[in-house]
Amino acid sequence: MDKKLMIYSFAGLVAAGAIAISGLTNSKAQNQGSQMPPMQHGDSSMGGMQDGEKSSNSDRGHSTPTQTTTTQAKLTASRDIAPKTPVKLSIDVQDSAGKAIANFDTFQQKLMHLIVVSDNLQFFSHLHPTYKGNGSFEVEANFPQSGSYTLFSDYKPSGQKEQVSVMKKQVAGDNLPAAAIDFNYTKTFGDTKANLAFSQPKVKAGEEVTLIFKLQQKSSDRPVTDLQPYLGERGHLVILKQSSPLTKADYIHAHAMKDSPDGQVQFMTSFPQPGKYKLWGQFNRNGKIVIADFWVNVL
Numbered sequence: 045m046d047k048k049l050m051i052y053s054f055a056g057l058v059a060a061g062a063i064a065i066s067g068l069t070n071s072k073a074q075n076q077g078s079q080m081p082p083m084q085h086g087d088s089s090m091g092g093m094q095d096g097e098k099s100s101n102s103d104r105g106h107s108t109p110t111q112t113t114t115t116q117a118k119l120t121a122s123r124d125i126a127p128k129t130p131v132k133l134s135i136d137v138q139d140s141a142g143k144a145i146a147n148f149d150t151f152q153q154k155l156m157h158l159i160v161v162s163d164n165l166q167f168f169s170h171l172h173p174t175y176k177g178n179g180s181f182e183v184e185a186n187f188p189q190s191g192s193y194t195l196f197s198d199y200k201p202s203g204q205k206e207q208v209s210v211m212k213k214q215v216a217g218d219n220l221p222a223a224a225i226d227f228n229y230t231k232t233f234g235d236t237k238a239n240l241a242f243s244q245p246k247v248k249a250g251e252e253v254t255l256i257f258k259l260q261q262k263s264s265d266r267p268v269t270d271l272q273p274y275l276g277e278r279g280h281l282v283i284l285k286q287s288s289p290l291t292k293a294d295y296i297h298a299h300a301m302k303d304s305p306d307g308q309v310q311f312m313t314s315f316p317q318p319g320k321y322k323l324w325g326q327f328n329r330n331g332k333i334v335i336a337d338f339w340v341n342v343l
Contacts, residue, residue, distance in 0.1 A: 114139065114140040115137055115138065115139055115140070115145060115201065115207055115209060116137075116138050116139075116140065116209060117135050117136065117137050117138075117197045117199075117209035117211060118135070118136045118138065118211075119133060119134070119135055119195060119211040119212075119213065120133070120134045120136075121133055121134075121213070122134075124216060125187055125213060125214070125215045125216065126215065126216050127187060127188060127189050127190050127215055127216070127217060128186065128187075128188055129186070129187075130184050130185070130186050131184070131185060131186075131187075132182060132183075132184050133173075133182065133183050133184070133185050134180060134181070134182050135156070135158070135173055135180070135181040135182075135183075135197055135211070136179055136180050136181075137179045137180075137181070137197075137199060137201075137209070138179060144178045144179030144180070145179045145201050146177070146178055146179055147201065147202035148175065148199055148200060148201055148202060149200045149201070149202050149203070149204075150200075151200045151206060152275040152276055152277065152280075152299075153275045153276045154172045154275065155173075155175050155181075155199065155200075156172065156173045156175070156181050156197060156198065156199045157170065157171075157172060157197075157198040157199075157297075158170070158171040158172065158173055158183060158195060158196070158197055158198070159171075159195070159196040159198065159282055159295075159297075160185060160187075160193060160194075160195050161193065161194055161196075161284060161290070162189065162191055162192070162193050162220075163191065163192040163193065163194055163219070163288065163289070163290060164191070164219070164220060164221070164222040164223065165222070165284060165286060165322045166189075166220070166222075166223050167187075167188055167189065167193075168282070168324045168335065168337065169185070169186075170280075170282070170324075170326060171183050171185060187213075187215045189215070189217075189220055190215050190216055190217020190218060190219070190220065191214075191215055191217065191218070191219040191220050192212065192213075192214055192215075192219055193212070193213045193214070193215060194210060194211070194212055194289070194290040195210070195211040195212070195213060196208055196209075196210055196292075196295050197209045197210075197211065198297060208292050208295060208297075209292075210290070210291060210292050210295075212289075225320060225339050226339060227339050227340070227341065228338075229241065229338060231336065231337075231338070232262055233334050233335065233336050234262075234334065235261065235262045235263070236259055236260070236261070236262060236268065236327075236329060236334045236336070237259070237260040237261070237262045237265065238257055238258070238259055238260075238325070238334075238336040238338075239257070239258040239260070240255065240256070240257060240258075240323075240325075240336075240338045240340075241255075241256040241258065242254070242255060242256070242340075243255075243256070246343055247315065247340055247341070247342050247343065248315075248318075248342065248343050249314075249315050249316060249317050249318045249342050249343065250314060250315075250316065251314060252312060252313070252314045253312070253313065253314065253315075254301075254310055254311070254312050255281065255298075255310065255311045255312075255313065255323070255325075256308060256309075256310050257279070257308065257309045257310070257311075257325050257327070257336060258307060258308050259271070259307055259308065259309065259327060259329075259334075259336075260307065266307075267306055267307020267308070268307050268329060269306065269307070270329050270330040271307075271309070271327060271328065271329060272328045272329070272330060272331070273328065274326060274327060274328035274333065277299055277300045278300035278301075278302070278304060278309050278327075279300040279309040279311075279325060279326060279327045279328075280297070280298075280299065280300070280325070280326045281296075281297070281298040281299075281300070281311045281313070281323060281324070281325050281326070282295075282296070282297055282298075282323070282324045282326075283295075283296035283297075283298065283313065283315075283321050283322070283323050283324075284296070284321065284322055285315075285317065285319050285320070285321050286319060286320040286321065286322065287319070293316070296313055296315070298311040298312070298313040299311070309325065309327060311325075315342040317342070318342050318343055319341075319342055320339060320340075320341055320342075321339070321340050321341075321342055322337060322338070322339055323337065323338045323339070323340060324336070324337045325337075325338075
């Protein structure tokens with residue numbers, strides 16, 4: 045009996061060892077199974093944020109939409125446009141399906157900024173259309189000469205980024221030839237002398253550069269002391285690349301830096317491509333808007 049007991053005990057040990065090995069193997073297989081390869085594109089748990097979702101923007105301290113609705117602006121005039129004759133313009137802002145966009149956010153103290161330029165870049169006007177509701181804006185404009193004009197409508201649908209729509213208008217008569225380009229960086233505008241300087245000796249495409257407008261009293265060459273905010277800022281700057289036709293890619297709207305020295309207004313921007321650009325700096329001198337225009341050659 046002792047011999048049989050020894051045989052049974054040995055068999056039991058073998059069986060127990062087999063069970064343990066089997067358990068270890070199963071546990072290893074389960075662990076390997078939990079290390080699944082990454083889900084492929086299309087798996088719901090790995091998909092990007094859907095339309096309408098928001099991502100946190102820690103720099104600004106609040107959430108902002110990750111996507112922008114595609115918009116379009118349609119321009120109509122109350123009648124045929126003639127030179128030097130005021131005309132009412134209507135601008136209807138719609139989404140890509142043609143539905144009116146009804147709500148807009150105020151930026152730089154206005155719901156819309158309308159930049160009107162002649163295609164030869166001789167004429168410039170900065171207007172602020174009145175909102176009539178249901179995506180419709182109205183403004184009275186005056187086109188000084190015959191030829192082709194481009195209008196850049198700058199607006200901000202509620203909760204979205206600032207957007208620009210480009211519209212075209214022809215004023216009765218032949219297009220005027222482009223004026224000679226003047227690269228002089230010191231000019232006089234009424235009683236204001238403006239000097240344009242740059243933070244680097246050569247302005248190159250794709251590189252940030254500071255544009256420095258030094259504003260002086262014409263009679264004394266002393267820095268002006270009566271600058272006031274214009275649309276909530278120290279100044280505004282619109283830049284357009286000489287191009288035919290003018291497109292949204294040619295348009296730059298820069299804002300003044302807050303810590304400019306007395307008598308100066310500084311802007312930081314970059315020029316996307318080499319070429320010739322025209323700049324219009326806008327400044328408020330004691331309630332009178334001074335527009336200082338210059339050309340710059342970008343390498």
